[in-house]
Amino acid sequence: MLSKKTKYGLKALVYMARKEDRKPVLISEIAESENISKKFLEIILLQLKNSGFLGSKKGKGGGYYMLKEPGEITIAALIRILEGPIAPLPCVSLHFYEKCSDCKTEEDCSLNKVMIEVRDSMLNVLEKRTLADLSG
Amino acid sequence: MLSKKTKYGLKALVYMARKEDRKPVLISEIAESENISKKFLEIILLQLKNSGFLGSKKGKGGGYYMLKEPGEITIAALIRILEGPIAPLPCVSLHFYEKCSDCKTEEDCSLNKVMIEVRDSMLNVLEKRTLADLSG
DNA sequence: CAAAAGTCTAGTAAATCGATAGATTAATAG
DNA sequence: CTATTAATCTATCGATTTACTAGACTTTTG
Structure with a gap:
């Protein structure tokens, strides 16, 4: 949310x-x-x-x-500024990566793979859409 | 997150x-x-x-x-119980819908369409993946 | 100088998050 | 029946975040 x-x-x-x-x-x-x-x-x-x-x-x-054209501003960039990480877990974040303290290794983490899928599916929309799409 | x-x-x-x-x-x-x-x-x-x-x-x-087989439990269902809405905004939530107080109508909301895209792209993963995928 | 409008500092009520302590209840073993 | 085990319930707590407000200050224009 x-x-x-x-x-x-x-x-x-x-x-x-x-x-x-x-x-x-x-x-x-x-x-x-x-x-x-x-x-x-x-x-x-x-x-x-x-x-x-x-x-x-x-x-x-x-x-x-x-300062920029609406078409140059992605929704992803704005969310990162205003909200923070887009990824569902710190350990799968591209811009705000942090190791999970409770996991031994990333490969060992049972959630890692699926959360990367979730992240990519979100980014697929958020990096593509710009302010121009919202204001059009 | x-x-x-x-x-x-x-x-x-x-x-x-x-x-x-x-x-x-x-x-x-x-x-x-x-x-x-x-x-x-x-x-x-x-x-x-x-x-x-x-x-x-x-x-x-x-x-x-x-109580159920891992393959019958979607990640989406678990997130809804533990976290709440999956949708990025209340006005695009399927299970926790709420009207936004600051928008006149849903069509008029500039964010509505893109946020539905985001929601669907997330659900596309979360409704498909089950505990069996995580534990396999 | 006076008015307009952004900037900065400070604070706050309410909710949420992550966690802890301790008493209670139910089930089993012996 | 009793002791033990382990879930359940009640309650509380500090820290942080969220959404918002008040008011003083600074810059720009006319």
């Missing part, structure tokens, strides 16, 4: 991607349109800015704007 | 499935072999019993035993 943070982040980006121009968008405008707590959305957009997906401009006429 | 509860539950069941006979297995035996806190495993096995996957016997010679 994705957290609300991730869900809100994705919806906010879709909202921005749907705009024709790339002028700064107000946090409050997105929050209102998408039914998201403004303060919570602040945190989320800031995180997306610090990760290089968004730029921001302060002061009058300011707001957040996209 | 699956919780440790789910992971431990799956590993415990694999351990039981791998035994030739279907005699009761001690919690402590599983806990020791799989490096799981015994007290935590108690809770997990009890839940699997209450969900109809395991039977138990008290007293000497007691323990937990499987």
Whole structure:
């Protein structure tokens, strides 16, 4: 299950991607349109800015704007920023790998193989789909 | 990411499935072999019993035993019991459906379609794979 | 300078996670 | 019948995460 943070982040980006121009968008405008707590959305957009997906401009006429084309941003990349690992277990994660403390070896782990299958089937969708698919 | 509860539950069941006979297995035996806190495993096995996957016997010679054949138990069913919804969003869950409060309608939700794709790709693995696949 | 709008710091209520302690109940062996 | 074994139940707990809020601060524009 994705957290609300991730869900809100994705919806906010879709909202921005749907705009024709790339002028700064107000946090409050997105929050209102998408039914998201403004303060919570602040945190989320800031995180997306610090990760290089968004730029921001302060002061009058300011707001957040996209730094890349929607077609260049995969859902997988966004989920990794907002949610963390996509893989069902740390020991099968490509970007957040960690050894399981309770397993002697990876081959010995009874879950490893199937969880890799699960991971790959998810990535097959999430790495293929971009913001452009969501906003189209 | 699956919780440790789910992971431990799956590993415990694999351990039981791998035994030739279907005699009761001690919690402590599983806990020791799989490096799981015994007290935590108690809770997990009890839940699997209450969900109809395991039977138990008290007293000497007691323990937990499987009620079904490993090949009849899908990983999806176990995850639903131990973890909850498999779907990435409540609004695309088959077994735990809930309307999203922030969306007007489902068609209008920008995430709905892709998340259904994700769900189906996961289920494609999880509904196909059984305990027999893990223990084989 | 004043207003607008993002940024930062701090905090918080509630839920969840992973785990532990100890009393109780049921079954079996002798 | 009694002692032992092992599951069951009750309860609690610290740490972390989640979702969210308040308010001060900074930057930009007009």
